[in-house]
Amino acid sequence: MKKDEKKRAKLVGIENPIFEKNLQALFQQDEILATRLFAMDSQDKYEIFVNKNDPIDINIINKQTLKYVYDHPAKDVEAMLEDIEKKYKRYPVLYFYGLGNAILYKGLLFNKTHEFIVVVEPEVEIIYAILNIVDLSAELASGRLILFYSKLAQYAHFYYIISKSEVNRYVKLYDLHIHTTFYDDFSDDYERVNKDFAKAISQMVANTGNSIDDMLIGIRQHIENLPDMITGYAYKDIVNKRHELMDTAIIVATGPSLDKQLPLLKKVAPYATIISVDASYPILAKHGIKPDYVTSIERVVATSSFFKKRYKGFDDDIFFIVASLTHQQTIKNIKPRKLALTIRPQASEILFGLGRFGYLGIGHSTANQAYQLAYVLGHKNIILIGQDLAFSPDGKSHATGHAFKQDDEEIYIKAYGGEGVVRTTYVWEKFKNQYERDISSNNNNDIKTYNCTEGGARIEGSIEEPFLAVTDRLLKDKKPKKLPQIKMVNQRDINIYLKRSFDVIERKLKIESFVKSKIEETFLAVVEDIDAIIKLRNENKITEKLFSKLLRLVNKIDKVKDIIAKKKFSSVLENIVSISVYYQELELAKISVAPSESKIEKVNKLVEWVEIHKYWLFSLAGGLNADIETTKKASKNLVKEMKKRGILPAGGEKILK
Structure with missing residues (x-):
């Protein structure tokens, strides 16, 4: 029986069937909290009051301070539900500090627009008590209700939630709502949680990237370096032999x-295994301290200076683990030392299907890359x-x-x-x-x-x-290390990987060119009408009569978005789409949740929607065009290597035209 199955099995046999169902569901998203709750058998600090005549009339009192969570539970929750749905009924993601009696969240989740409700509760006894009397198993099991105990929840947990693709587009809507004034007593913890969420959002935006130029440098250098990567040492070979x-x-x-x-x-x-970041390598060489691995993740030419000087004898058997998007001067300076270019876990690199050379390097620092290497190699300390x-x-x-x-x-x-x-x-x-x-x-x-x-x-x-x-x-009492040698990739596999890379580039260029043409067609079909509508808005001449026209424009835009979303295209387009229109998507998220009860409100909302999409279409077409041209130029090294080996398909050079 697997470790997780054993822990779940322990939860079976709980006398309270509601608690058992809740814990089984909670275990899927937070096994540490579920296990902690399972170990509890009572609460000393809080007492629960349930009105037998009204199952949603549940209150909680702190027996030490004599403070209640609610003044009038049923009425308070009903008023909160009405107020939140009035203001936020179109919000796909909502954040709350305080679980309370949880009835609010059951009510909110009847609205299918709320895809996720994230709740942070500072008192484990409240979680324990509520999971004993309120059935939240369906909400927890579906993942729509995400429950944290704040003492176990750190920045990393919030980052995981924020970085979900279904959540990150709505980060501009983030607001941490306090359940009731009862939770004002936890202001320090609330501030900490709020700061950690803000930090997670900032990190997620930084990881997404904010510059298409920066992304294109990475794409260009990764493709330029494919021959050096494929003909060198494979990262997976190193890990498999030294794990x-x-x-x-x-x-x-x-x-x-x-x-x-x-x-x-x-x-x-x-x-011990010594993993040096690129900048430390010259310092270690100066002091005669030989690392086993040197990592580097930067794409700028300045990084190559760390490897300019060779250390005869000292450099033997050091593996230089370098991101495949590094500057070519870095590669030139490292060779003929042992170089393993590694693919980062990004869509534009995973696309090539060269898993033997990846995946390593989440984040922006080679120190983070080094830490992840230490983990992958199986070190326990x-x-x-x-x-x-x-x-x-x-x-x-x-x-x-x-x-x-x-x-x-x-x-x-x-x-x-x-x-x-x-x-x-x-x-x-x-x-x-x-x-x-x-x-x-x-x-x-x-x-x-x-x-x-x-x-x-x-x-x-x-x-x-x-x-x-x-x-x-x-x-x-450790013995001196003796690490096994690693062989370079053999010639047969090299030819297979070169051909595979060529096929991927050819397919990528065909898809991007096709989608770009469809976007340009749509842009030309809608831009005049959108500009005319914006002019009317600026002249305060927007009326309900525009509704049908706006819907037709939205339908045209949706058709091209449907093409982009097709599974056969998405793996190629994911990265370039995300960076080209990332900030437009954040603005569209804000528009999507804005209230639109009356006809004129709907019209005004659609005006904003099509206006943002004008820039969305223009930006994406420009991003695709830049990626197409960058890919063509960067592929010259690959074509040259294949030509030298006599494995370039007939007419293969045409992909660069």
Whole structure:
């Protein structure tokens, strides 16, 4: 029996059938909370009152403060439901602080427009009590009701919710509603939850990207680098052959605290996996500390400078694990050292079906990439050093010997150790957020992360201990490592992967060209009418008579959107669509939930809708055109390599025309 099945089995046999059904459903979304509730058998702090004549008349009292959640439960919930539905009945996602008696959420979920209701409750006893008397099993099992106990819920959990495709388009509508004034007593926790949600939204937007130019650089360089990736070392081969061979990994970043850790690192390096970020590699080479892996994720040419100098003998057997979208100068500077270009888990790269070379590198920092590599290699202990993510007290941004200096910013976050604050940057804070998300996931897998930086910013979820104490405990009596060698990809497989990449590019260009032509046709068919309607609006001449005309315009736009949404096209178009029209989609989400009871309200709403879609169509056509031209130019290296090997299909060069 699997681990999850065993835990679920334990829930069977609960005397209260409502509680049993609720826990079985809750287990699917939060097994830790479900297990904790299962272990409870009573509540001391709260008492529940249920009116036998009215099953929704349920109140809760804090026996210590004698405060009730409601003044008049049935009337209060009814009034809340009416008020929320009046203001938010078209909102697909709603957020609440406080579970209360949960009747409000059962009522709200009768409205199918509410796809998700997220509830954070600060008192586990209230959750326990309500799940014993109110059947929420259908709502929990469907995932439409997402319930958090705030003491177990952290930023990473909120990020997971926010990043769902069904949720992230509505982030501009985010608002955390307080259930009743009873929850005012939890203001500090409410503020923390609200900040974590805001942080999650910010991180999600940053991960989505805000520049089509930046995305196109990544697409161009990934395609340009395909021949180097396919003819080198495969990332999966490295992982498969070295998985779980070592218990402990040490990730070496370049914060100012690294200087003090180098002597000890040199002593313990033979007994642990050493993963160096790109900027740390020259520093380690200078001190004679040989890493097993060097990671790099940046696409800019400046990163190549870390690899310009060769270290004869020292470089032997180091694997350079580099994102496939890196700058070609980085590849030139690394070769002929052992290079494994890796695919990131993004739609535009997954599209190529080259899973042997991926997937690694969620986030924006090579330190995050290094952490994910340590996890994938099966280490149970991951040690961070030099990961300050903050300026040192004397204003230094990096360790001695680092080539670049970070620009100053006045952002302050919690310091290492939990006391006081340190100065950081917007970018470093995003790196920290990604760390915290990854660490939170790994904690559930019994992987321990030790932050032995001994300075800088606090990384929540990590264990803060001195480097010496942790290495003494984890590496004591360990034998020097001996890692197996890895072979390069063989020639037969290389030819298969090159042909597969060519086929993907050819298909991509055909789909994008076809969809672009349909978008341009639609744009030309609607733009004059939309401009005329906008002119009428500016002259205050909008009337109900425009309703039919607006519906016809919407139908034309919907037809091209249906083409884009087709399954056979979506895998190719997903990334370029998301970045080309991301901000228009956020605006459309706001329009979609606006009230439209009267005919004139509906007309005005449709005017806004078609106006945004004018820019939506124009932006997407432009984005597709840019991607088509970028892909054609970037494919020259692939065509050249295939031509050299005699495997280019007849007329293959035509795809570049």
